[in-house]
Amino acid sequence: MGDITLFGLPISLGTMVYQALIFTVLVFILKKLVFKKLVGVMDSRKQHIENQLQLTEQYKQEAEKNLELSAEVLNQARKDAREIMKHSEYEAKLIISDAKFQAKEIVKEAKEELFRSRSFMHKDSKGA
Numbered sequence: 001m002g003d004i005t006l007f008g009l010p011i012s013l014g015t016m017v018y019q020a021l022i023f024t025v026l027v028f029i030l031k032k033l034v035f036k037k038l039v040g041v042m043d044s045r046k047q048h049i050e051n052q053l054q055l056t057e058q059y060k061q062e063a064e065k066n067l068e069l070s071a072e073v074l075n076q077a078r079k080d081a082r083e084i085m086k087h088s089e090y091e092a093k094l095i096i097s098d099a100k101f102q103a104k105e106i107v108k109e110a111k112e113e114l115f116r117s118r119s120f121m122h123k124d125s126k127g128a
Helices: 013-127
Strands: 003-006 009-012
Antiparallel strands (some): 003 009
16 A cells, blocks of 8 residues: 655554654653653753853852952951061160160169279278
């Protein structure tokens, strides 16, 4: 029944109609049962990936913000350290200056004491 030859191949029209009908029923069944679930799974996966991308962008922005904050804190700490060093050097110079002044005073007092004791001994030796 209706066998034809196309490019040298025998084609049965009955078999071709039967296969087209089976294929149409199969597509209809797949559309009703599988494709909706498959599209639903793919949509949920797409939504999950979009959420993950948004979270990644948010974390990236937070990391950049924290990096800037860390740099500011580090710069402030360096500035504070320089100020402390300057203040410490100034304090050290004051302490050294004061120590030198006190040492000069002690030496001066010692010389005066020595001079008085020599004068006293000199008077004492003349009086005896």
